[in-house]
Amino acid sequence: MRGEFAATGIVLKYGVYVGAAIIAVGLLGLFLGTGWHEAVIAAGVAVVMATPFVGLLTATEKLLSIRDYKWALVSIAVVAITVAGAAMAWLT
Amino acid sequence: MEPILLLGLILVGLIAGVLGTLFGLGGGIIIIPCLTIIYGFGATEAAAVSLIGIIAISSGGTAFYLRNGIANVRLGLFLEVGTTIGAAAGALVAAYLDDWFLMLLFAAVMVFSALRMFSSAGGTDGRNPDGKHSYHDFKEGTDVRYDIEHPKGGFAACVAAGAVSSMTGVGGGVIKMPVMNLGMKVPIKAAAGTSSYMIGITAFAGSVVYFLAGAVPYVAAAFVVLGAVIGAFVGTRVSKLMDFASMKRYFSVLLLFVAASMVLKVVGVL
Numbered sequence: 001m002r003g004e005f006a007a008t009g010i011v012l013k014y015g016v017y018v019g020a021a022i023i024a025v026g027l028l029g030l031f032l033g034t035g036w037h038e039a040v041i042a043a044g045v046a047v048v049m050a051t052p053f054v055g056l057l058t059a060t061e062k063l064l065s066i067r068d069y070k071w072a073l074v075s076i077a078v079v080a081i082t083v084a085g086a087a088m089a090w091l092t
Numbered sequence: 093m094e095p096i097l098l099l100g101l102i103l104v105g106l107i108a109g110v111l112g113t114l115f116g117l118g119g120g121i122i123i124i125p126c127l128t129i130i131y132g133f134g135a136t137e138a139a140a141v142s143l144i145g146i147i148a149i150s151s152g153g154t155a156f157y158l159r160n161g162i163a164n165v166r167l168g169l170f171l172e173v174g175t176t177i178g179a180a181a182g183a184l185v186a187a188y189l190d191d192w193f194l195m196l197l198f199a200a201v202m203v204f205s206a207l208r209m210f211s212s213a214g215g216t217d218g219r220n221p222d223g224k225h226s227y228h229d230f231k232e233g234t235d236v237r238y239d240i241e242h243p244k245g246g247f248a249a250c251v252a253a254g255a256v257s258s259m260t261g262v263g264g265g266v267i268k269m270p271v272m273n274l275g276m277k278v279p280i281k282a283a284a285g286t287s288s289y290m291i292g293i294t295a296f297a298g299s300v301v302y303f304l305a306g307a308v309p310y311v312a313a314a315f316v317v318l319g320a321v322i323g324a325f326v327g328t329r330v331s332k333l334m335d336f337a338s339m340k341r342y343f344s345v346l347l348l349f350v351a352a353s354m355v356l357k358v359v360g361v362l
Contacts, residue, residue: 005165009158012151012292020148020321023314030311041310048317049144049299051151052292059165074169081176082297090304 008058015051019044053082097131101315105145108316109323113153114331115284115343118146118265118291119323121350123316137309140302143295145316150292152324156331157285162227164282167240167272168289171250175264175294178254185255192358199351199358201256205270206347218277227282230332238279246276254294265291266347280339281331 003009022044029037056079063072104126112119120142127138157163223237240246249271250264257264265287272283302308331339 003158003161003163005158005163006161008165009155012158013155016148016151016155016321020318023317027311027314027318038310041314042308045144045308045310045313045317046303048148048151049296049303052147052296055151055154056293059169071166071169074166074173078169078172078176078293081173082293085176085179085297086300086304090301 005059005062007062008055011058012051012055015054016048019046019048019051022047053079056082098311098315100130101312102319102322105148105316105319105321106323106326107319108145109149109152109320109325110327110330111323111346112146112149112265112320113284113288113324113327114339115265115269115346118142118295119149119320120146121266125353127312131312133309133312136302136307137312140299140308141313141316143299143302144308144313145320146295147292147299148317148320149324149327150288150295152321153328154285154288154292156328157288160228160230162281163285163289164225164240164278165286165289167225167276167278168286170243171246171268171272171286172290172293174247174250175254175257175268175290176297178251179257179264179294179297181251182255182257195354195358197256199354202266202347202351202354205267205274206344206351210341210344218273218279225282227279227285229281236279236282238277238282241277242275246271249275257294264294266350269343284331284339 023041024044026037026039026041026044029040056075060072060075060079063069063075104123108119108122111122123142123145124138127133127141128135133141154163158165218238219236220239221237223239225240226235226237228234229236250268253264253267253271256267268287268290269280269283272278272286273280278286299308
């Protein structure tokens with residue numbers, strides 16, 4: 001049985017895996033004493049962090065594609081509230 | 093930091109990943125105490141690392157729940173609107189309240205939820221053969237159908253859950269699970285999957301603030317994330333083999349443990 005939002009699941013799964021792989025490379029650089037490890041680790045952490053937001057966008061796209069506009073609107077509202085909340089917290 | 097301590101961070105992430113995935117929690121109740129008590133992190137640094145670990149746990153676990161249609165995305169989006177609004181309001185209110193009051197408030201919520209969960213551990217699991225929603229239970233090999241009851245009450249409870257979780261600094265899964273399972277009659281596996289999906293979105297909103305402010309200790313976060321990814325992978329596999337009654341009992345015990353820890357911290361024992 002394949003879920004309706006399986007594509008969102010794939011984004012979440014591989015988004016975190018890619019982020020973790022980048023982090024692993026950065027940590028390897030840390031143990032080798034390189035100068036580039038901090039930027040790589042930060043990039044990996046950023047990828048992990050962004051994963052649920054990309055997943056949210058994917059779910060929104062799925063709802064739009066099946067013309068489930070009522071729930072697409074709810075999803076867009078969550079996107080808007082999330083972005084606005086982060087922006088407000090950052091600015092203040 | 094000593095290599096053994098760095099490896100310990102992987103263990104912290106791993107334990108948080110397993111428990112977080114099994115019980116639909118974020119894992120913050122494991123990560124934050126470990127980082128502050130064992131590693132001596134400040135509250136801000138611990139929260140930043142915890143939120144990123146929560147994302148790793150939530151995303152890995154949610155992928156499984158979504159692939160198999162267990163997580164109810166529409167329900168999660170609906171409740172997430174309330175959770176996000178509540179979280180913003182809670183952050184504003186928290187500035188005017190004492191820490192001890194907030195911690196006791198959260199401990200009381202957890203004790204109440206644990207007692208309700210435990211008392212109904214062997215009771216109804218929210219199944220309705222004519223329900224509009226469904227998921228496949230791998231252990232039983234059957235499709236489980238259910239309805240969602242009291243959506244308005246659930247939304248209101250999630251506004252409160254968002255407020256309480258932002259006031260106390262712990263992920264909201266510990267509240268969302270009882271709300272969905274006990275209040276809205278969503279089967280516990282579907283509630284766990286939906287909660288996991290919601291937690292990731294909430295954690296993103298919080299962690300991005302720390303990231304933009306440069307408040308993330310990247311190396312610690314990196315080790316916790318690696319452990320959390322492995323823990324979430326293990327937790328989802330174990331979840332397939334457990335029945336809902338035993339999950340409720342384990343969850344109840346975990347809630348009581350955390351509640352007792354918070355009370356002990358308030359009175360100065362921890």
